[in-house]
Amino acid sequence: MNGKKRILTGERPTGRLHIGHYAGSLENRIKLQHQYETFIIIADVQALTTHFEKPEILQKAVYDVALDNLAAGIDPEVSTLFIQSQIPQIAELTIFYSMLITVNALRHNPTIKTEASQYGYKDLTYGFLGYPVSQAADITFCKADLVPVGEDQVPHIEVARKLVRRFNSLYKPILKEPEALLGDCPRVVGLDGNAKMGKSLNNAIYLSDSEEDVSSKVKSAVTDPARITLKDKGNPEICAVCAYHKIFNKEESHNIEEMCKNAGIGCTACKKNLAAVLNQFLEPIRDRRIYYETKQNYVKNILMTGTEKVRECAKQTIEEVREAMSIRYF
Ligand code: ATP
Numbered sequence: 001m002n003g004k005k006r007i008l009t010g011e012r013p014t015g016r017l018h019i020g021h022y023a024g025s026l027e028n029r030i031k032l033q034h035q036y037e038t039f040i041i042i043a044d045v046q047a048l049t050t051h052f053e054k055p056e057i058l059q060k061a062v063y064d065v066a067l068d069n070l071a072a073g074i075d076p077e078v079s080t081l082f083i084q085s086q087i088p089q090i091a092e093l094t095i096f097y098s099m100l101i102t103v104n105a106l107r108h109n110p111t112i113k114t115e116a117s118q119y120g121y122k123d124l125t126y127g128f129l130g131y132p133v134s135q136a137a138d139i140t141f142c143k144a145d146l147v148p149v150g151e152d153q154v155p156h157i158e159v160a161r162k163l164v165r166r167f168n169s170l171y172k173p174i175l176k177e178p179e180a181l182l183g184d185c186p187r188v189v190g191l192d193g194n195a196k197m198g199k200s201l202n203n204a205i206y207l208s209d210s211e212e213d214v215s216s217k218v219k220s221a222v223t224d225p226a227r228i229t230l231k232d233k234g235n236p237e238i239c240a241v242c243a244y245h246k247i248f249n250k251e252e253s254h255n256i257e258e259m260c261k262n263a264g265i266g267c268t269a270c271k272k273n274l275a276a277v278l279n280q281f282l283e284p285i286r287d288r289r290i291y292y293e294t295k296q297n298y299v300k301n302i303l304m305t306g307t308e309k310v311r312e313c314a315k316q317t318i319e320e321v322r323e324a325m326s327i328r329y330f
């Protein structure tokens with residue numbers, strides 16, 4: 001197209017985006033959007049793998065995710081936002097790929113295992129188990145080179161790479177093997193100390209949270225439970241507040257950790273400082289959100305034109321795929 005390498009990245013529209021998304025993936029895509037041709041997928045079909053009983057949530061969640069991307073700094077003049085379900089070629093590619101991977105490989109995928117227990121699934125649906133296969137189709141239909149993601153997605157990128165190799169060696173080498181690009185902090189812990197901040201886990205600081213929300217959420221964040229009084233020495237390794245300082249308050253974080261270890265700063269002061277830092281970081285994001293919120297038609301247009309543009313690319317790839325597989329009859 002224009003000689004630039006391509007990025008494919010995105011989210012499931014299961015809720016609003018949080019600071020974990022920012023550190024895991026958004027920061028990189030915002031930084032690289034001028035250097036790479038950037039495609040951002042709003043993966044509504046994949047949202048159904050866990051939210052199939054309530055498809056009506058997608059309507060609002062798709063716009064929330066689009067707004068969060070734009071508010072965070074995605075420039076709609078250079079990046080392309082699109083909606084997964086509106087590109088039927090992705091579904092077609094998913095079916096072809098599904099022949100090239102075993103059920104066992106999917107069952108043993110560590111992220112599938114973690115998420116299955118998170119959602120309390122005993123009997124996995126075909127769609128849930130096939131989530132990485134559908135993701136491989138998302139990444140490869142546009143022949144993406146790079147995929148900025150958080151740590152939980154690494155096993156899925158590996159699935160995509162394997163599927164590409166298998167397809168290319170079985171049929172014709174037309175597909176591109178993508179590479180994962182991990183963010184500055186590939187796994188941001190939750191406010192509750194859970195290993196992952198997640199939008200379905202109710203343990204997140206959202207990019208759209210108000211100043212007051214941020215302050216009260218930070219107050220509730222899990223710290224070293226053994227640190228009860230100011231005189232107790234803390235362990236920053238098991239403190240969510242220290243983890244956030246490390247990501248969003250890089251300059252001060254080393255000092256803060258030392259003070260925590262030596263009982264030189266109390267948790268209340270440390271949290272106050274963090275809330276101020278986070279609110280400062282979120283300020284421009286809030287401003288841009290207000291700007292886009294007042295331009296709903298513009299945002300709709302961004303999604304419509306983005307989806308149209310991407311569909312052309314999908315049509316081209318699916319033609320090549322059918323040709324490689326000799327699926328042509330007329
Ligand atoms: P859900 O809980 O509904 O699965 P999620 O918060 O995991 O939501 P996704 O849409 O599944 O969000 O993930 C989108 C991207 O954000 C992925 O690249 C994922 O790795 C990244 N991401 C999500 N949570 C975190 C986190 N806590 N730290 C770093 N990256 C994250």
Ligand code: MG
Pocket residue numbers: none
């Ligand atoms: Mg997820």
